[in-house]
Each structure stands twice: as C-alpha cells, then as structure tokens.
Amino acid sequence: MRxxxxxxxxxxxxxxxxxSRQEALTEADRCLFCFEAPCVTACPTGIDIPLFIxxxxxxxxxxxxxxxxxxxxxxxxxxxxxPTETLCEEVCVRVAMExxxxxxxxxxxxxxxxxxxxxxxxxxxxxxxxxxxxxVVGAGPAGLSCAHRLAAFGHDxxxxxxxxxxxxxxxxxxxxxxxxxxxxxxxxxFILSIxxxxxxQGEAFGRDATLEGLRHAFDxxxxxxxxxxxxxxxxxxxxxxxxxxxxxxxxxxxxQADDPRRLGDARxxxxxxxxxxxxxxxxxxxxLGAEEVTIVYRRGQGEMxxxxxxxxxxxxxxxxxxxxxxxxxxLSEGGRLVGVAFERTAFENGVLAGTGETFVVPADRCLKxxxxxxxxxxxxxxxxxxxxxxxRVDAERRTSVDGVWAGGDCARTGRDLxxxxxxxxxxxxxxxDRALRAASQ
Numbered sequence: 408m409r410x411x412x413x414x415x416x417x418x419x420x421x422x423x424x425x426x427s428r429q430e431a432l433t434e435a436d437r438c439l440f441c442f443e444a445p446c447v448t449a450c451p452t453g454i455d456i457p458l459f460i461x462x463x464x465x466x467x468x469x470x471x472x473x474x475x476x477x478x479x480x481x482x483x484x485x486x487x488x489x490p491t492e493t494l495c496e497e498v499c500v501r502v503a504m505e506x507x508x509x510x511x512x513x514x515x516x517x518x519x520x521x522x523x524x525x526x527x528x529x530x531x532x533x534x535x536x537x538x539x540x541x542x543v544v545g546a547g548p549a550g551l552s553c554a555h556r557l558a559a560f561g562h563d564x565x566x567x568x569x570x571x572x573x574x575x576x577x578x579x580x581x582x583x584x585x586x587x588x589x590x591x592x593x594x595x596x597f598i599l600s601i602x603x604x605x606x607x608q609g610e611a612f613g614r615d616a617t618l619e620g621l622r623h624a625f626d627x628x629x630x631x632x633x634x635x636x637x638x639x640x641x642x643x644x645x646x647x648x649x650x651x652x653x654x655x656x657x658x659x660x661x662x663q664a665d666d667p668r669r670l671g672d673a674r675x676x677x678x679x680x681x682x683x684x685x686x687x688x689x690x691x692x693x694x695l696g697a698e699e700v701t702i703v704y705r706r707g708q709g710e711m712x713x714x715x716x717x718x719x720x721x722x723x724x725x726x727x728x729x730x731x732x733x734x735x736x737x738l739s740e741g742g743r744l745v746g747v748a749f750e751r752t753a754f755e756n757g758v759l760a761g762t763g764e765t766f767v768v769p770a771d772r773c774l775k776x777x778x779x780x781x782x783x784x785x786x787x788x789x790x791x792x793x794x795x796x797x798x799r800v801d802a803e804r805r806t807s808v809d810g811v812w813a814g815g816d817c818a819r820t821g822r823d824l825x826x827x828x829x830x831x832x833x834x835x836x837x838x839x840d841r842a843l844r845a846a847s848q
Contacts, residue, residue: 422584423513431517435464437501437509445498446511451821451830452479456495460514472522473530475515480555480833481548483523483594484577485826486516488585490683492716494826523593528600534561536603539843542567542625544612547575548825549631549815551598552832553839558603560840565625566604569611573599575633577825579659582687583667584694613785622810626846627839630798630806630813631832634779640679640734648737650744654678654688654776661691671695673772677747678702679734680776681711686718688774689726700726701768705733705752705759735765737773747773781817794819803838804831812839 426434440457447456455474462471475482491512499508522530539562543550546568554564572578574591581591599606610616612632621628637653645651650673661667676692678685681704693700702721704711707730711718721728731752738746746769750761781796792799792807797819804812804820814820814831821827 425520426510426513426517431463431468431514432466434510434514435460438464439500441500445500446495449495449498450478451494451824451826452485452833453830454478454482454515456511459518460509460511463514463518468518468521469525471514471518475519476522476530479826479829480552480598481577481594481825481829482515483519483597484548484586484591485829486512486519487590488577488581489824489826490714490716493714523597529597531555531559531601533558533601533603536563537561537843537847539563539626539847540565540624541627541629541839541843542616542621543629543631544568544616544621545575545630545632545815545817546570546573546595546606546608547631547633547815548577548828549633549832549835550575550629551595552829553629553631553812553814553836554604554832555598555601556833556836557839558601560836562603562840562843564604566606567610567612567616567621568606568608569614569632569635571608573606573608576655579662580655580684581662582658582691583662584691585687613782618785618789618791618808618811622808626810626843628811629832629835629839630811630817631815631828633816634781634797636780636782637775638778638780640737640775640777642734642737645737647742648739648744649742650739650770650772651737652772652774654680654684654774655779657774658684658688658691668695671697673697673770675699675768675770676701676772676774677768677770678774678776679747680704680778681706681713682776682778683713683717685774685776686713686721686726688776689721690724692772692774693724693726697772699769701770702726702728703732703734703747703749703768704728704730707731729768732766733761735761738767744771744773746770779816802834804835805838810842 438460444457459471459474495511496508502508541564543554543566546566557564573595578591661670676697678689689700689702732749735750736748746767748767751764798813800818804814806813812835814835815828
C-alpha cells in the first residue's frame with residue numbers, strides 16, 4: 408500500500424476550503440431574496456436564509472451569524488455536514504434559472520466561522536434563574552441544542568453523556584475531512600459558554616443514570632442519546648475475524664487518533680451499506696491510502712440513503728459502488744479477513760430476495776454501515792412507547808411518559824440529520840419551558 412505523503416494529508420484535512428470575503432460577497436449577490444423563500448421552508452430549523460445572505464452582502468457577517476444562531480445554534484457544524492444539496496439548495500430558484508443554486512451552506516459557514524473566530528463568547532445571555540432543573544441525556548446535537556435553549560430560558564441543565572467529549576456524532580461519527588481542526592469541540596464550547604449547563608462526561612444512561620432516577624431528581628428530562636448500538640451482519644464469529652469492524656466505531660477511532668494515518672493499514676476495503684456513514688467510511692479509507700475501496704448496497708442507486716452528491720463524491724475519490732447485492736459470507740484465513748462473499752439481490756413480488764448468484768470482493772477490511780439501533784435495556788419497564796425501534800413523540804417531542812421529552816436519532820421525528828436533531832432539541836426546550844412555567848403558576 409502506498410504511504411500517504413504530506414501533500415496527500417493536506418488534501419485529506421479539508422474537503423472544501425471556506426469562502427473568502429470577496430467570494431462570499433459575490434455569492435451573496437446571486438440571491439434573489441425571494442418572498443416566502445422556498446429555501447427557508449426546506450430548512451428543518453427554519454433559518455431566515457434570505458435575511459442572513461442579505462446581511463453578508465451588506466458586509467455584516469456578525470448580524471448574519473446571529474440570524475443563523477437564532478434558529479440553529481449549531482449552524483457552524485450544519486454548514487459543514489448538512490446535505491444542503493437536497494434541502495435548501497435543491498429548492499433555490501437559481502436552479503431553475505441557471506442550473507446552479509446559491510451556495511447557501513458555504514455562506515452559512517462564512518458567517519458562523521467569522522463570528523466564532525472574532526468573538527470570545529456568544530450573542531446570548533441567560534435569563535434570570537427559574538430554579539427549575541432539567542436533565543438532558545446525551546451531549547450530541549439534540550442534547551446540546553435543547554440544553555442551550557433551556558439555559559437561555561433560565562433553567563439549570565445537567566447533561567449526562569457516556570463519552571469523554573461532548574458533541575456526539577459531530578465529534579465521533581462524522582468523517583474527519585468534513586470537520587477539521589477540532590471544530591466539533593470549539594462549537595460545543597461555544598454553545599456551553601451561555602452558562603447554567605453542567606456536563607457530566609463518562610456517565611452512561613442505563614449504567615450511571617436511569618430514567619426513573621432522573622425523573623425523581625429533576626423537574627423534566629430530555630432524551631437525546633442517539634442510537635448507540637449498531638447492527639451486525641449476523642454471521643457466526645464475525646466479531647472474532649480481524650479486519651471486520653463497525654464503520655461508526657472505526658470513524659470514531661480515526662477522529663480520536665493522534666496520527667490518523669496509522670489507521671490506513673488496509674489495501675482493500677469493503678463497506679457494507681448505502682448511507683452517509685458508508686460514504687464517509689469509504690472516502691475516508693481512500694484518502695488514507697487504500698488501493699481499492701468498494702461500497703456494496705443491497706438495493707439500487709435510487710434507494711441509497713446517501714445523497715446523490717455524496718455518491719458522486721465517493722466516485723470522484725475512486726470508490727466503486729456496487730448495487731443489488733448483500734453479504735452472504737465472510738472469508739478469512741488464520742483469523743484474518745481476506746474477502747467478503749455477496750449474493751445478488753432483486754425484488755420478487757415486491758420483496759427483496761437473493762437470486763442465488765454470488766461473487767467475492769477481496770478485502771482485508773470490512774466496515775459495517777448497516778444502521779444503528781436503540782438499546783432496549785435502559786428503557787425497559789418505564790412505559791416509553793416505541794415506534795419502529797425509536798421513541799414515539801408528539802409534535803412537541805413529548806413522550807408517552809409524563810415529564811419526559813425526546814429528540815434526535817433516538818426519537819421518531821424525521822430524517823437522521825444533524826440539523827433535524829438540532830430542531831428537535833429546540834422544539835423540546837420550548838415545550839419543556841412552557842410546561843415548567845405552567846406548573847409553577
């Protein structure tokens with residue numbers, strides 16, 4: 408395998424360079440500032456996009472950042488990782504006119520980065536303390552969003568998180584080339600700087616804190632712990648084969664490594680799955696120096712959860728994507744992976760089934776990206792209703808248990824996106840605040 412050199416590593420560090428001031432002004436000038444702009448409706452957090460772009464065009468990036476943060480306190484990360492090509496930019500009227508949208512995501516990053524680079528704190532202050540205490544489970548996008556909004560309302564918030572660092576998948580589950588230079592931790596510190604939020608790292612839900620215990624000790628509880636468990640391929644002994652690993656765990660190891668290049672020890676990589684994690688793991692592997700990287704997905708290209716942009720990105724980086732196949736066997740020699748056998752698939756009477764035709768992809772690493780799940784044990788016996796393996800919530804993110812709200816990937820609310828998790832936390836915080844104030848009257 409070719410050893411990555413310094414030039415390779417420099418390219419690996421940043422997928423898209425930020426806009427310069429002049430580039431941002433030029434791009435902002437393309438916006439038509441539509442009345443009832445479709446881009447605002449397409450944004451899960453409802454950012455006033457025409458307004459913040461107008462503020463950039465008026466050389467007021469701080470004002471633009473405030474407009475963004477008012478709707479999405481995690482606007483900096485969302486500018487980096489959101490699939491804007493299928494959200495706000497997809498409905499931009501410039502697409503119909505010119506075939507090219509305004510680069511909303513890049514403009515959002517320009518404004519939020521400018522603010523965070525030039526200010527010590529944030530543009531918000533806590534209200535007078537209410538004396539009410541809220542427990543937040545999970546320091547990921549949903550949890551931090553909820554905690555920030557609750558703190559702004561004047562409530563005291565305690566966040567319980569199993570990891571050593573806050574930010575959830577922003578820190579542990581997103582490809583390194585998308586979030587460089589420790590941005591996830593910078594943003595977490597920015598959010599927490601409002602005050603009134605205690606973060607207890609290394610305290611796992613179900614082990615160090617239970618739902619009943621939190622309900623007893625706090626006035627309200629928000630569950631935003633994501634989906635911490637991952638799906639296996641289901642083959643006997645797969646965990647004992649060297650080279651077979653969960654994709655999310657592998658990305659986490661990569662992001663926390665002192666020298667990520669040391670993880671580039673595979674020549675041939677197979678990624679099983681078709682979502683954003685699969686693409687992240689595949690592109691990351693290629694950038695680390697793997698000679699052959701193949702994504703294999705059980706259905707067709709149109710059914711892949713990863714956006715068309717992400718699929719194209721993988722291909723331009725040299726990743727091969729194969730459709731209509733599912734893993735049937737792991738091949739190993741001396742306990743080490745040497746290949747993955749697949750069976751071709753097709754729909755028969757509306758049901759996905761194997762055709763019996765097989766092929767083998769040689770590999771010394773197989774990364775599993777076939778979904779994450781909610782562990783049942785911490786929620787057993789507490790009366791929480793589930794739907795499709797996730798917590799059932801209403802429009803205000805209230806669960807079936809009194810005094811408990813939920814949002815983010817662990818709840819049944821919508822797309823599994825950072826921006827959706829931020830919105831869930833914001834909606835829940837408003838609902839919790841209303842409930843606490845009503846109870847105190």
